[in-house]
Amino acid sequence: GSIANAGTPPAAVPKTEPVPTVSPAAPQAIKPPPASSVAPAPAPAAPPSVRRLARETGVKLASLTGSGPAGRITAEDVRTQRGSSSPTPQRELATVATPRARQAARELGVDWRQLQGTGRDGRVRERDVRQSPASRRGSTLGSHAQSVAVPVSSRRRTIASRMMVSQEKTASVTITTRIDASNLVGLRQQFKQAAGGSLIPSYSDIIMKLVSLALQQHPLLAARAEGDGWVIPASAEGIHIGLAVDTDGGLVVPVVKSVGTLGLFELAEQSQVLIEKSRSGTLTVAEMQGSVFTITNLGSFGIDAFTPIINVPETAVLGLGRIRREPAVIEDRIVPRDQMWLSLTFDHRIVDGAPAARFLQAVSQAMENPSAWLLRSDAAK
Secondary structure, three states: OOOOOOOOOOOOOOOOOOOOOOOOOOOOOOOOOOHHHOOOOOOOOOOHHHHHHHHHHOOOHHHOOOOOHHHOOOHHHHHHHHHHHOOOOOOOOOOOEOHHHHHHHHHHOOOHHHOOOOOHHHOEOHHHHHOOHHHHOOHHHOOOOOOOOOOOOHHHHHHHHHHHHHHHHOOEEEEEEEEEOHHHHHHHHHHHHOOOOOOOOOHHHHHHHHHHHHHHHOHHHHOEEEOOEEEOOOOHHHOOEEEOEEEOOEEEOOEEOOHHHOOHHHHHHHHHHHHHHHHHOOOOOHHHOOOOEEEEEOHHHOOOOOOOOOOOOEOEEEEEEEEEEEEEEEOOEEEEEEEEEEEEEEEOOOOOHHHHHHHHHHHHHHHHOHHHHHHHHHHHO
16 A cells, blocks of 8 residues: 555545456467478479489489488489389389480380480480381381381392492493484384294394394403403303393393304293293292393383493493484484483493493494394304
8 A cells, every 4th residue: 555644644545446357368279380381391402304303203302312412312312212112123214315315206106215225314315216126127117107017038138138249349330322223123123024923032132132242342341250350251152141030029130141152033032931930930040140241121111211230240231221202313304213221330440431431332333223233243153
């Protein structure tokens, strides 16, 4: 209470309301904040490539302890965790591929996830896709791999091998010329009219005989490579000419022996027998050996000029184009004539351009005047 001074009447003390007492609140349990409101733990340190690897392999970085500098997580940590959490695979499969590798895989129909990458951190590169066995098995034919494997016959392998040997072992050059084949066409028409049911020499037969006559004048074009040098026929009896024949099984070259000594109709009989045996598959090895020159004809397919491949170990091959009637200028007049292209491929190691051109010129003259050349051949026997 208050203290009053002596002699002073006490002052009236105002009556106050009692202060209500507040009982302390009952303690309440503190609820933890929702899990979503908890601040996330800092992400483990890892470079972007390792994070990408972890995402694609399903490995949580938070569960790893980094083995790199300053506790950084490495690609090896991710792979180790992946290997410990899954059954041991037969081989480690790729998990990351470069954009170019993915594009190549789509084009070739290759599952890049089945490849073992050679790039950084096992990344699959474009080279890995293109060199994969799946790509070499034929997926190159399309992204949908809708292809069928074609077996390679022994004959096709032999042809391929000889073609590659020719390209690798010869210095081949091809020269072409166009000739007037009107007299050649007229001669064969005469043979047809006088045949009386007998065999009619083909254009290839007539040209083969004429080529044999030109080879006697230019024997170097009939040279064969043997050992470290070349050999040439010593006489007309040694001029054996191969004739390329198209068969269902591939290209076959039977050889007509001693063309220089045969008459035209004898030659036609032998070539017909060899062509039939070629297409029936009954040719013997001996019937395909020993040629010094080869003739190939694509004229029946509408081809004019082309680049025939030398039949090693020969020196040259003559390609025959189609015979086509065209306007030509003769003595200042335009007249229709039968024109034909010739393509001569020769080995420049053995023959220079000028001798090869002279030989082709001789063949051209013989084909433009076949009757005179054939009569001269018969007279020389």
